[in-house]
Amino acid sequence: MSFRDAVDNFYERLVMDAIDATREPGDTADYLTDVMCVALNRLPPRYYRHTIDMMFYLADEELSVMKEKSLAAVRFARDFVREHQRE
Structure with missing residues (x-):
């Protein structure tokens, strides 16, 4: 394993x-990926x-608190x- 792969962000x-808890029937993979990016940009990184x-x-x-x-x-x-x- 490279040192580049050894650190993760707990918020991910x-x-x-x-996202799984709020999933809706019409959600697409592209939409959920965008949701994840926007959500993560609103949270502080918490690396481990x-x-x-x-x-x-x-x-x-x-x-x-982190889950909330x-x-x-x-x-x-x-x-x-x-x-x-x-569009």
Whole structure:
């Protein structure tokens, strides 16, 4: 594994979970990809090297807040992408 592949942003996983939780029948892969980009741009990066480190050192309350922020960012992003879709 390259050092370039050794770091991830924890919010990516949380945003994907929030997208899955808010999925609608007409959602396309392109639309959801745009939603993910917009949502992630509204959140601070939270980088980690090993998943176990994040799960072990992250307090339950902090994780809950991060999940709420991710869901709010996805809801905003869904509206934003819908309003700014190219025809």
